[in-house]
Amino acid sequence: MIDETDLVARARAGDGDAFGVLVEPHRRELQVHCYRMLGSFQDAEDALQDTLLSAWQGLDSFEERASLRTWLYRIATNRCLNARRAARRRRAKEWDIPDVEPPEPTGMGELPWLEPYPDALLAGAATASPGPEARTEQAEAISLAFVTALQLLPPRQLAVLILRDVLGYHAREVAGMLDSTVGSVDSALKRARAGLRGRLPSSGEREPAPAPDSPAERALVARFVRAYESADIAALVDLLTEDVTVSMPPIPFEYAGRDAVARFCAAIIRPGRTYDLVPTRANGQPAFALYVRVADDGLRQGTGLLVLDLSGDRVCAMTRFERSVLPSFGLPPSLPG
Incomplete structure (x- = not known):
């Protein structure tokens, strides 16, 4: 059994291998979290690397009052919020299919940076169960429709909804992660849920998809x-x-x-x-x-x-x-x- 306290002490002393062992169980789920926040596989990988570097450099600030996982999610969430504010997003491109004349579109998309997430990597993200406050099914929480709807929310509402409804953190924990108040978190969550409902079909509007590989x-x-x-x-x-x-x-x-x-x-x-x-x-x-x-x-x-x-x-x-x-x-x- 891994002694986390010993690994933290060794990592603080400069042991990079100990730090690697410490964070490896959380790496894939953190990448999925960054993907939900950013909607782009490549941006998520960049944010994950930034998160791990920040954690390595700031390990002395880990007070061990919360779990290491919660501390890492705090860093990852704020790195993703910074990335959203920087607005370094992919721009829309011209039609790129040779020898094909596209018909007139019925609408124009808003998310040129959206990318898919490979299922082959999802197995490694399922190591930790959602917390008691989670209300979004994990299969739904990675679907393209859900991730697309998330991208259209204001950044802090997006972060609060993921931390509360997908990961199941308590409002008090989320307030600590975002340097906010419980009241502010509750208000943001209410607005985020309303915004999400307006962009996703309700359960009665559409037949459920068949089970995967059924x-x-x-x-x-x-x-x-x-x-x-x-x-x-x-x-x-x-x-x-x-x-x-x-x-x-x-x-x-x-x-x-x-x-x-x-x-x-x-x-x-x-x-x-x-x-x-x-x-x-x-x-x-x-x-x-x-x-x-x-x-x-x-x-x-x-x-x-x-x-x-x-x-x-x-x-x-x-x-x-x-x-x-x-x-x-x-x-x-x-x-x-």
Whole structure:
């Protein structure tokens, strides 16, 4: 059993290995916390490294009245708030799909910095159970819809909601983390919950998604892949809900409704432009690396990552990310013939 007190003492004396052992159990969950705060996998990794460096340099300020985990969350939360204030965010890009003319979008996105989070890394983030005040299911708390809605909240409301409803910290603990008061935390949480309700569908508005890797999910995903790879637009559209949406950060174009999404799919997926879909998972949802055949020798070039949001036996949202996210999922930029 690890003696945390001994490790803290050794780390304070300059033992970097002891510090590594001390923080390693919390590393992945801190990265997920930073991801929820910032909405970007790369920004989250930067914030995590900043957090660990600050903890190493400021270990003498750890008074051990709260747990090490709580102290680390305090540092991570404030580093993320600083990053939000600095506004070093990715800018929206122009259309980046060669030889494709996009249809007129129905709306414009607000979050060009949004990135997916690989499911392969989530297992290491589940080491600590949420506290007694948590009220948001952990699967929901990492979904793209939830993370997107979080990004539209004011920064302190965002921080309070994550610390209280996702991680389950008491109001008094959150007030200490944010150098605030319990009354201020309660007020921010009330406003954040109201803001979140306005951006997420209520439980009665949409059928629940099939369980991950269940027969129902596998069957729906298989139908989607067949339709996409065979450029069968009619079969693909048949799998969509009436209120389906498509977004593609950092490109700001958004498409809402089955008719608009059908026009988008027809522009992207057409005879002569053949795709191969390589399965993966992101944010607890089915996802696919998209590879398009660009040469007679069968070379397939990665064009992006598509994440599906499911409702019952239909797809209710598709989010396409640019190909720069593929390495985070252990996926190559291209596939040989």
